[in-house]
Amino acid sequence: MCKRGCCVIPSLGMQIPEILAPAGSMETLETACLYGAEAVYLGLRGDTNLRSGARNFTPDELETAVSFAHARGVKVYLALNTYPHDEELVRFGEIMSSAADSGVDAMIVSDIGVLHMARRIAPSLPLHLSTQANAINAHAINAWAELGVSRVILARELSSDEIRYIRGHSSVELEIFVHGSICISISGRCLISSYLCGRDANRGSCTQPCRWDYALLERTRQGSYMPVVEEDGYTYLYNSRDLCLLPVMGEVMRLGMDGLKIEGRNKTALYVATATSVYRSARDSFLKDPDGFTVQSVWLDEIGKISNREYFTGFFTGRPDASGMNYDFKGYSHTHHLAAKVLSVNGGETTFEARNPLIEGMELEWLSGSGLRQSFVLNGATAQGVPLKRIRPNEIFVMKTSFVPNPGELVRKPLSEGDKIVDRSV
Numbered sequence: 222m223c224k225r226g227c228c229v230i231p232s233l234g235m236q237i238p239e240i241l242a243p244a245g246s247m248e249t250l251e252t253a254c255l256y257g258a259e260a261v262y263l264g265l266r267g268d269t270n271l272r273s274g275a276r277n278f279t280p281d282e283l284e285t286a287v288s289f290a291h292a293r294g295v296k297v298y299l300a301l302n303t304y305p306h307d308e309e310l311v312r313f314g315e316i317m318s319s320a321a322d323s324g325v326d327a328m329i330v331s332d333i334g335v336l337h338m339a340r341r342i343a344p345s346l347p348l349h350l351s352t353q354a355n356a357i358n359a360h361a362i363n364a365w366a367e368l369g370v371s372r373v374i375l376a377r378e379l380s381s382d383e384i385r386y387i388r389g390h391s392s393v394e395l396e397i398f399v400h401g402s403i404c405i406s407i408s409g410r411c412l413i414s415s416y417l418c419g420r421d422a423n424r425g426s427c428t429q430p431c432r433w434d435y436a437l438l439e440r441t442r443q444g445s446y447m448p449v450v451e452e453d454g455y456t457y458l459y460n461s462r463d464l465c466l467l468p469v470m471g472e473v474m475r476l477g478m479d480g481l482k483i484e485g486r487n488k489t490a491l492y493v494a495t496a497t498s499v500y501r502s503a504r505d506s507f508l509k510d511p512d513g514f515t516v517q518s519v520w521l522d523e524i525g526k527i528s529n530r531e532y533f534t535g536f537f538t539g540r541p542d543a544s545g546m547n548y549d550f551k552g553y554s555h556t557h558h559l560a561a562k563v564l565s566v567n568g569g570e571t572t573f574e575a576r577n578p579l580i581e582g583m584e585l586e587w588l589s590g591s592g593l594r595q596s597f598v599l600n601g602a603t604a605q606g607v608p609l610k611r612i613r614p615n616e617i618f619v620m621k622t623s624f625v626p627n628p629g630e631l632v633r634k635p636l637s638e639g640d641k642i643v644d645r646s647v
Contacts, residue, residue, distance in 0.1 A: 238478045240504060241298070241396070242497045245486035246276040250286050252490040253295070255590045255629045257501030260296040262329060264486065269301050269316060280316075284323040296326040301339070302351035304332050317342045327372070340369050347371040352398065357383070359390035366393040372479060377403055377464070378536050384476050394479040399466040400496055400524075401484025403535060405431055405459045431459035462545055465532035467503060467524055471514050473537075474507045491559040492527045494588055494631050499523050502592050526633075528553045560585050560634040563626045564617070571622045577634065579612040587624055588631045595624050 242253035244261040253261050263286065266277045278286055287297045299320050305313065313335060320328060321343035328346055330336045331353040339348055349372040350356060350365050357376045365373055372394035375384060379397075388395060418428045439445065464484070466473050473481065481504065483496045499520045507514045524532075530553060533545045560583075561573040579585075583599045602609045602620040612618055 236477050236479070237508060238396075238474070238481045238504065239296070240497060240501045241480050241482040242493055243401075243483060243486040243488065244286070244297075244493075245488070247278070247282060247286060247289075249486075249488070249490050249493045250290065251629055252493050252631070253497055254290055254293045255627070256494040256497045256588075257590070257592075258295055258497050260298060260326070260480070261290060262298040262300055262482070262486075264300045265316060267312075269303055269305070269313065280319050280323070283320065283325070287324045291324065297324075298327045298329055298349060299325045300329040300351070301335055302329050302331040302353050304353075305335065310334065310338070313338055314342055317346075321346050329374070333368070336368060336370070349374060349394075349396070352376055359387045362387055362391045362393055362395070366391070372396055374398075374480075374482065380539060381469075381472055381476065381537050384478075384537075388477050395477075396480030396482055397473075397476075397478055398464060398484055399470075399473060399481045399500060401464055402530070403461050403464045403484075405461050431461070460530065462531045462533040463529045464535045465524060465529075466534060466537055467499065467520055468516055469534060469537060470500075470503045470516055471507060471511075474504065474511070474514075488528065489559060490562070491557070491631055491633055495523055495527045498588070498590075498592055526555060526557045528555045530554070555636070557586075557633040557635055559631060561632040563628055563630045563632070565628055566625060569621050570619050571626060572617065572619050573632065575612045575614055575616045575618065577614055579634070581610045583634060585632050585634050587622075587626055588633060589624075590627060590630055597623065 239259040240257060241260045241262060242249075242256075242258035244250035244253055244263040250261050250263065263283075264277045265283065266279060283299070290297045301313065301316065301320075303309075317328065317339050326347065327349050328339055328343070329349045329351050330339060331351040336348060336350075339346065348370050350370045352374045354365070355376045355378075356362055356365060356373050357379055362373050362375075370393065373391075374396045375387065377398055379387075384395075384397065418430070420428050481500060483493075483500060485492055485496065503516065503520055506517070533541065535541060535545070559576045560579060561575050564572045564574050566572070579599055579602075581599055581602065585597055585599055587593075587595045587597065589595070599612075600620070602612060602618045604612075604616065604618050609616075609618055
């Protein structure tokens with residue numbers, strides 16, 4: 222163990238950053254654990270975390286989630302990272318006390334008042350500073366450490382050189398986001414949603430107006446929309462591409478981070494499984510052979526199969542310009558849907574739960590938790606002994622498989638060319 226309490230490979234003198242995955246529901250938490258996450262972060266229902274639109278967890282569900290994760294050696298971090306007003310702080314004390322009793326491994330906070338309260342109510346529980354607190358220099362990181370923070374999740378507005386400097390001038394644990402949606406506002410501190418919709422992004426209720434399509438309207442010409450950019454009469458003024466640091470994973474690994482975080486608590490189980498598996502594989506590959514490490518094309522191909530707004534490297538490789546914006550946004554792009562989930566295995570037969578319509582003869586692909594991908598054809602499926610030609614979503618079916626999956630593993634199906642662009646709410 223190093224002085225910061227992080228994990229180090231003695232033979233290499235190299236730190237092992239944990240892979241943190243989003244858990245917006247119990248299903249995605251289970252998926253993250255199965256596909257290689259070493260920690261998950263989650264929130265409670267209500268407006269105490271910055272993804273109030275996710276399913277999230279009740280206090281009782283939190284206890285179940287912690288027990289499930291800990292049984293598999295996975296840590297659980299609870300996000301209490303909103304900026305609450307005084308009347309909203311009343312319930313935070315009870316939440317913190319209950320969270321500590323549930324066994325969570327840390328709380329993620331942004332507001333200094335919440336931090337102060339947490340130190341008083343749950344003094345033994347580690348505190349992680351949210352990226353929402355905009356920590357962008359070594360002096361700030363060290364100041365937060367003196368206030369009791371054990372880990373700082375750095376702001377996204379930092380280059381690799383800046384992160385390297387901070388690492389060399391601070392002893393607290395550091396974590397960065399490596400994948401997922403990002404805001405054009407400073408670490409998400411945005412009021413556009415409040416002004417346009419009355420929903421506060423800083424208390425978890427963002428309507429994502431940065432993703433809306435805009436046109437110019439002249440006051441005396443009501444109903445006559447003038448495009449700012451010629452693209453179906455609209456433009457996407459604030460629509461950032463999604464962050465993906467996979468292409469520069471070698472440089473990421475050499476920074477000495479304690480955590481590499483994947484954004485996406487509103488995303489699907491397939492998204493969580495794919496992103497977690499890919500980043501875990503890339504990290505492990507680097508640790509196995511740092512000098513010979515290269516980013517494999519199969520990882521880049523995999524990450525392109527899940528919902529995205531096109532990727533870029535954010536501020537990591539330098540300040541982004543207009544190329545970091547997706548002005549020509551036609552919807553989230555992906556190439557695969559979740560086809561089914563494995564419920565149980567009995568001998569050579571596997572019981573699945575369909576998640577999308579399936580048709581006999583369709584080519585599917587099994588995603589093993591170990592990273593293996595295996596294609597197969599849907600053939601011979603039955604339900605209560607009755608052969609099925611078409612399978613509806615949520616329908617339970619059984620079929621013989623040449624492989625032996627584990628319960629909870631996923632099966633995906635490729636989309637047709639015309640289906641690769643989907644609606645903007647994914």
